[in-house]
Structure formats: structure tokens, C-alpha cells
Amino acid sequence: MTEVKSPEVPAPSAAVPSELTPEPNRWSRVRPFLPLAVLAVALILPYSTLHLPGIFEGALNSPGTLQLLAVCLVFGGLAAGYDLLFGRTGMLSFGHALYFAAGVYGTDILITRAGLPLWQAAPLAIVGGAILAGLLGAVALRTVGIAFAMVTLAFAQVGAILVARDFGGLTGGEEGLPLDVAGLPDALVGVTNTVNLYWLALAYLVVVVFVVHRVSGSPTGRVLAGLRDDERRIGVLGLDPYRFKLVAFTLAGGLAAAGGAVYCLIVGGASPHITSSELTLSLLVMVVLGGPGTRWGPVLGGILYMYLDHRLVSFGSSDAVDALPAFLSRPLSQPLFVLGTVFILAVYFFPGGLASLAPRLALLRNSVRPGTRRER
């Protein structure tokens, strides 16, 4: 059988190479500014008319591409928020889709059915999502581990049933609920304004990364990491694990609801598939593919997953795949088959996800290159 060697908890990506190379090189001085550079590139991206054939269908500033990018960014943020639970606190929640859906449907219903303007609807939906997470978390957190996962899954299933059965005619049932654009500011309506939605998604991602980073760096974040590693020890220290977990759960729920509000604007409505348990499973896949507990891993994982999920459909129907025999081309045309397989392989061979790739490569490089300071 395959021997899988891995650290139990993936190390922060930045720490390992700097220890291995005691002499600070130019790269390590530039490194802290790298996210800012990426952010700057992401900000000016819509001004580019670059064509990337094979990667995107239209030019970078075409509405289709921008919408795809915006969806990817929202899911990058969503995965980062989910990682607050999974990677940083060690809580395996299978119901995160519920709070995302609360944001999507909350915003949509408040604008379309209640006629509220966006600046009232979105905050209400976000606060509502956080309160919902607090209430359900208070019940679910009475269990631990796998039982907690099952209970959150069950609660999320209620959300899916409520949406699908269309109680009170609010959600539109199977058809979904298109967003009434009358309640929106003009800058967010129409194909030509997709660029504003893109920036909104980028802003959401930045906010989530900032919040998660601040929380995990704070004393509370250290307690959360302690809960992940050994919950009993936190209890022995006189701290209440339940309360800290509930705080993390509520915060993550609020962040997911905020993502839902942005997503609702980007896709222009709500559809019942976002309430499915498959979405939470996808979030888990994103985080694990990216690298749980790291700052950029979940973001990268979320962006990459959503990109592949969209692009694999057209890849599956491309000529190159069609030319393959049926037993190959049919599974390859199913994005979830490809992503599920990649995920299983990643669990085996890349336990730290994408974020562990850089330190692994650095280790490899250092051990291959002769005359470096590996020997002590």
C-alpha cells in the first residue's frame, strides 16, 4: 500500500523556506509585498483586452470572463471563510452552504419580494445569516467531531427543503428567484457594469482574507488553533471551548452570508442548487486542495476549483475529448468526476494542498543543489 508521509498539520507556507535559507535573499524581502502586487494586478485586470485562448473564451475585459472571474473570487473568499472553521478551528461543518444560501436568498427576497433597497437588504441578510449561524451553532456544537458534521448537514438540508418546497411562495422553488433590478443602484445593473461586480467580488475577497487573518492573529485565534490541536487542553486552561467555537461558527456564517449577498448580485438571482449539500462538500474540497490553515491556500483552492468547475464543461465537450473512446470521454465531460478524482489524489499525495507546494519544491531544490547550507 502507498505510504503517505505528511505533517499532520500543514506548516505555514512562508516559514519553512526562510528557516532553510538563513541568509535573507532578495526574494524573502519582496515576499510580503507579493499579495499587494497580485491585488494591484487583479484591480487593473478589467482594463486589459488581452486574449488568452484556451484559458478564457473572450478577452479579459469581456463581461463573460469578468463574471466568471467574479464568481471565482467570491468562492475564494467563501473558502477562506470556511477555513476559519475547518483549517483553523478544526470544526468539520457540512452545513456551510446554508449560511451562504441565507445571504443569497435573504438579499434576493428582501429586494425582490419586500422591495427594500440594496443598502438595507444586504446588511439585513448578512446579519440574519450570522444570527442563524449563531442559533444553529448553539445546538450543533453540543456534539463534537463527526456528529457535529452530521448535525450541521441536517440543518443545511432543512434550508434546502425550505427553498425547494417554496413555502409562502418566497423562494420561487425549483425555478429560483431572479433578482428585481429596480431595487439596485444603476452601477450594478446591466452587462456593461459587470466590471463593478468584479470589483465588488474582489473587495469581498479582500475583506474576508483581512478578517480571517486578523482573527487568527489575535488571542482568540490562538485559542481556536488550540481547540484544533487539543480541545481538552483549552478546557483545562479555564477557557470555555463551546463559547469560542460558537464565536468562530457565527463569524464564519456571517462571512458566508456576505459572500451570498455578493454572489446574488453577480449571477442576478438565486437558484436552489446553491442550497445543496454538494456546495459544502465543494467548499471542503476547495480548502483541502488549497491547503487548510494557510492564509492563501483556501483562496487559491476556491478560485481554482470554481474556474475548473466552469471550464471543464467546455473542456469536456471539446474536440480533443470527443475524439477519445466513450469510456474516457464521458467521465471527463463530468466536472465533478475530474474534481473528485483530483481531490482524492490530493488527499493522498499532497496533504498540505497547493500551499504546501512551494516549501516542498524549496526543500527539493535545496537537497538537489550541492554546496548549500543543508548540512549542519
Added chain:
Amino acid sequence: MDAVILLTLTGLGLAALYFLVASGLSLVFGLADVLNFAHGLFLGVGAYATWWAAGNLPGAGADGFGFVVAVAFGVAAGTLVAVLVELVLIRPLYSRTIEQVLVTVGLSLAGVALLQATWGADARPFPRPEWTRQVTSILGAQVPNGGLLLIVAATLVLGAILAFLRWTRYGLIIRAGVENREMVTALGIDVRKAFTLVFAIGGAAAALAGALGSVYFGTVSPQQGGSLLIFAFIVVVIGGMGSVVGSAYAAVAVGLLQQFVNYYGTSGLGDICVVALLAVVLLLRPQGIAGKVATA
């Protein structure tokens, strides 16, 4: 009165379906600590294998003895897949629970997509024996035979599993392993063989649920397993993890509650009541109705 009897029996039919899925899930969870998300896949494999056998396998068919052969083929296929999953995917990650759960998550996504790629996303009509389409008159209520078949099958499976656990050596190891795995391992007994066995039993029960459930519903679709799985999870939590008898009680409670509320209330309300029941059980007794306080 007729309605009450009918609802009771259809509710028990539903409970039988839940129990068939939940029993394996509960044993796997109790012994290996693995929440098996791929369990719904075993159900799908069983359903599609039965469906395929009824049409293609010589000697199998939709009626009489041929139907028994088709179901046996489906159960064998589900068992085989479950054993392969345990040997190839779960075993290399021995005692790394979270990774094991993650692998089953990936498998549930990929496996359902594979079923969908092979047989399409739409539901297909399921070949079922003529007599399962008919109804039996019990105390004035017209009860569909497909549901009765499920109840009989689940009762037999419950009896078989309990007999196996009580009177065989491996049953003893499994019972002891659910109680305290470390202790069993420390005594020099290879729990991993018991893992494989439990996966095989669970896979067989789930595949049977797939085959008979498809007879009951009349169609087979790739998503069937997933939607049943969530209620099976609820049954496992309410019943107390690792307890087969607890799963049986919980399945009956969930099936009846769902059926009665869905009939007398609005459709869909029953599903919500089931989750409310789950919340109440968790608040009053976090370890489930048959669970032990120490393992909660």
C-alpha cells in the same frame, strides 16, 4: 382509520429503507470513526447493477426467480465496491479519520458523476415484478407491495446483523471494537479485517436498499443515494452511533414522523420535523437514544 394504517405501513416502508442505509453507516462509524459519504454510492451501485442485470444478465429478469437473481447481482456488486473502497482507499489512511472522511467525500462526488456519465442524469424506469406494483388490503387499507417487501427485507437484515454480531467471533470483535478500539488492538486482534467486513456488510445492506428502494419508487437515478443518505445520517445520530438497534428505533421514528406530518401537514413539513426531532434529541440526550454517555 384506513389512512392511519396506510400511513403507518408506508412510514414503516420508508423506515426500512432508512434502516438499510443507516445500519451499515452506523457500524462503520462506530468501529472505524469514518463518516462514510460514499455510502450513497453503494446504494446507487446496487440499484444500477440490479437494473442492468434485469436487462442483460442471462437468467435474471424482472419477474419471479429472475428478479431474485438480479437483486442478488446488485447486492454482490455493491458489496464488491464497498470492499474495494475499504481496501484501496480507506485502509492506507488507517486511523487518520479526517483524511478518510475526505476521501469518501471525493469518492461520493466522483462516483455519482461517473454513474451520471454512464447512464445519464435522468431517472430511468426500473424493471419491477408485476406483484410489487399491486396493493394488498390490510385492515381495509390498500398498501403497496413494494413497501411491504422493504419492511420484510429490513426485518430480515436486522435479524441477520444482530445474530451475526451476537453469535460469531467476528461479531464479537466488531462489538468490542465499537466499544473500545484501542483495547481490541492492544489485545493483538487485527481490527482492520473487521473494518473490511463491516464495509462489506454496510455495502450489501445499502445495495439492497438501492435495489428494493428502486422497486418501491419505480425509477433509478444517480442522485437517489445522496438524498437518502442525509436522512440516514440523521437516523444514525438519533439512534446513537455504532448501535444497530438504535438505528432501527430511530429509523422507525423518523419514517413514521415524516410520513404522518407530510400527509396531515404540508408536503415537506415532515422532513423539517425530522430535523427538529434531531435537534430535540441532541439537546436532551447528545449521545443519541441508544448511545453511551461516555462515548458522546
